[in-house]
Amino acid sequence: MTGRLVLGRLAQAAFVLWAAFTASFVLLQLMPGDAVLIRFVGGDMGLSPEAVANIRAFYGADDPVWTQYLRTLVGFLGGDFGFSIASGASVAGEIAANLPATLWLSGLAFVAAIALALAVTLLATLPPFRLLRETFAALPGLLVSIPVFWLGIVLVQIVSFRLGLVSVIAPGPWERLILPVAAIAVPISAPIAQILLRNLDALSTQGFVTVARAKGATRGQVLLRHTLRNALLPVLTIAGLLFGELLAGAVVTETVFGLNGIGRLAERSVRNQDAAVLQAIVVVAAFGFVAVNLLVDLLYPLVDPRLCRTAEVTA
Template identity: 55%
Template sequence: MGHFLLRRVGQGVLVLWAAFTLSFLLLQVLPGDAVLIKFQNPDLGLSPAQIAEMRLAYGADTPLWQQYFHTLFAMLHGDFGFSIQAGVPVSEQLTSNLPDTLSLAVAGFALAVVLALLLATLANQRWLRPLSRWLHSVPALFISLPTFWLGIALIQLFSFQLRWVPVINPSPLQGLILPVLTVAVPISAPLAQILLRSIDEVQTLPFVAVARAKGASENRILWRHVMRNAFLPALTVAGLLLGELIAGALITETVFGLGGIGQLTQQAVNNQDVAVLQAVVMISALGFVLINLLVDVLMPLLDPRLHTLSGEAR
């Protein structure tokens, strides 16, 4: 297990380095830069010489390889740089905006798991067997819904038509209902697809027939024997869905006008604030790596067969 963790940590470090390098190069090839956008404004009345001094002060004209290593070593020490547009360290912006995005993402993921389990349970109930084919097609419908369209549709339905959830001056809890639902629905679709497929496969295994022959109820078989084994592939997919979850949270924050990393990213894109964009990319990549590392640690604990497989591999 120790060798496995070391190997996975090493792979995670390589992923973070690749994410940093690719994002750095892509952000550097953008036309213009944040210094020119902010200071090359006629209202400021700055001369070309003064603008050149500002570019020198911000290091915008230093060679690309120096900027690369300076930014890399700074991030290794927890320094994400300085936001030119906001005039504050990027770490301060992340500290003030990241909790809102995390609360939305965590609540959305929890609801997505509940929706996937509910759909899988309903699809395997005998009294709903005539609707089983329709229930199996629901995830395909969910996954095809664009996040921005779903958010607008939910606002139109629940706020303007039914008037159940206010969009003007809502309470903190009310302000999370529709955004969380917008994030959860697309994420629940692949989880439900994998779970439904795994349930169908596990139900054909001999131990399920043995449990049924012993007189166990269908619900007991489903939750005690089938779901426990079928959830393992869904757990792996759940870790891979982190990137989509973060992207959905960013779009949702923009649609609903919420504060968070989404709004911060939108402003940084408009102003080409490279330091902020680089920090957002690295925070997202770090979250992706940590979640997948956690899944890799949990899988052998939930499925003892993986211990044997890893031992044979060594």
């Protein structure tokens, strides 16, 4: 990929991040209620009106909206996300403390989804497993439509309580991740496997497959050396698009299974109307989504160099 194309992708990424920041700021400003009143007046802290006014001045709650927007935007550009009204701690510190757990959960779920999709796809291409192909082709629509929180509850009821295979009461560090990872990975693996199956079916009729078979290559050799690599390109696209769903699933799953992470932090921030934390979470999630899709764009030429040449000609 040429430098011009890379700069174009970076400009698009910057625009998306700005749009996410602006949209989240506007929506949070329209949110009913007052976080300062909820935190410092609604409780039994016994603060005087002068003390509350000083707190509002510290957080800039009474400043004009445009002033708050520009101050917040400049702070985000400098890595300063402000302070949490609920805890008084640095928002950047809270994000840094909770983000690794969410990334770890999301990363394991993504790897599990890819592995599951590849396993089912490879099995479905073998003659003894033709029924599996037909069965799995009908599953993506069903699995994607299942809410993550509902699937998590079902897994707890069946796998843990009825079968006793995985404990959810005082589990080990790895055992506690099995059900959350499964709850996220299963819905995501379905569309990936479906796209792989369709691509392999389409590629199986191409001329290069016929030539390879005529040279004596077995079905497995044709699959691994020729068709599978060519079928992976659309999978990269869908994998990048599914990253947003992966993060959303991790956020919901953390709440269902009581895991610490960005999801629990977001849930507490919504309850406390902590706008600074919520906006930081939105922007960080948007940054992750943009970064993954930018990485996918950069990986395209490595998977199929013809795309790089095509892009250079059209540019």
